[in-house]
Amino acid sequence: MIHYFNSICEFRQVNPAIKGHSLRVSDPALGNIRDTLLDFKTELENRYPTFREVELSVKISKGFSNFPNVIYACILPPRQAIPNGIYTAICFDILGRGALVGCVESKITSKGLPTVNRAKPLHIDVDGASERTKYNNVFVNPKEFYYPLENDLELDRHITASLNLCFDYLKLS
Numbered sequence: 606m607i608h609y610f611n612s613i614c615e616f617r618q619v620n621p622a623i624k625g626h627s628l629r630v631s632d633p634a635l636g637n638i639r640d641t642l643l644d645f646k647t648e649l650e651n652r653y654p655t656f657r658e659v660e661l662s663v664k665i666s667k668g669f670s671n672f673p674n675v676i677y678a679c680i681l682p683p684r685q686a687i688p689n690g691i692y693t694a695i696c697f698d699i700l701g702r703g704a705l706v707g708c709v710e711s712k713i714t715s716k717g718l719p720t721v722n723r724a725k726p727l728h729i730d731v732d733g734a735s736e737r738t739k740y741n742n743v744f745v746n747p748k749e750f751y752y753p754l755e756n757d758l759e760l761d762r763h764i765t766a767s768l769n770l771c772f773d774y775l776k777l778s
Contacts, residue, residue, distance in 0.1 A: 606652070606757045609645035610704065613638070613676055614752035617701030622674035624734045630668050638676075642666070645678055652761070653680050656768045657778045674699055674733035675740055679709075680764070682771055689714040691774050693767040696731035696740050703751035705729045706763050707744040708770035712737060718745050718774060745770055 616638045620628060628634055642665045649663045662681045666673040676697040685692050694709045710716040723741045729749040732739040748763045772778070 606645070606648050606760070607754050609641055609648060610750070610754045610757070610760075611752060612641045613645065613697050614701040614703060614754075616641070617676065617697060617699065618752075619701075621701065622699035622733065624674075627671035627674070627734070630670060630672055632672070635672060638672075642676065642678070649678055649680060653764070653768070656682070656765075657772055659683060659772070659777055661768075673738070675731050675738055677731075677740075680768065682768075682775055682777055685771075685775070687711065691716055691718065691771050693764055693771055694740070694744070695764075698729045698731060698752075699733070700730070701752060703729050703749055703754070705731050705741070705744065705747050705749055706760065706767065707746040707748055708767040708774070709740070709743045709745065712740060712743050716774070720745055721747050723747060745774075 620634055646663050646665045653661050664679045664687055666677045678695045679687055679692050681692040689711050691710050695704050695706045697704045710718045720743055732741050746767060750760050
């Protein structure tokens with residue numbers, strides 16, 4: 606997981622998310638980042654296939670015509686979706702400084718969770734260019750992980766704690 610985390614951060618350092626300067630999904634500057642994201646997704650699926658004996662799924666950011674400003678990987682309990690759900694998210698900083706990780710509620714459809722309003726200036730910023738992609742304040746238990754990630758033990762612990770919160774809020778086993 607360390608390799609993928611650091612590779613995504615390095616991509617963002619070379620290609621920072623700047624409002625009004627989106628990368629097209631066909632842009633050669635994207636290089637291998639799509640493959641890295643797919644490999645990161647596979648790594649997460651292998652590490653977290655189930656939780657509390659319940660099957661999980663993993664979704665990653667893709668973009669349609671423009672590559673997303675906020676690169677993310679989300680671990681979803683059953684019947685949860687990114688536009689309408691409660692799940693664990695790993696959102697990468699728009700400048701490649703690391704990632705914000707935790708239990709989140711959908712930005713589009715609020716679930717009324719006790720989310721944290723993160724005060725600016727932020728070390729890790731996961732707000733995209735549009736109102737629909739401002740993710741800084743949708744986390745219940747936000748924790749910043751910085752580039753370069755040298756050990757993923759604390760990240761794994763926080764993902765597990767975040768999954769526990771998700772399951773508790775969803776009243777799953």
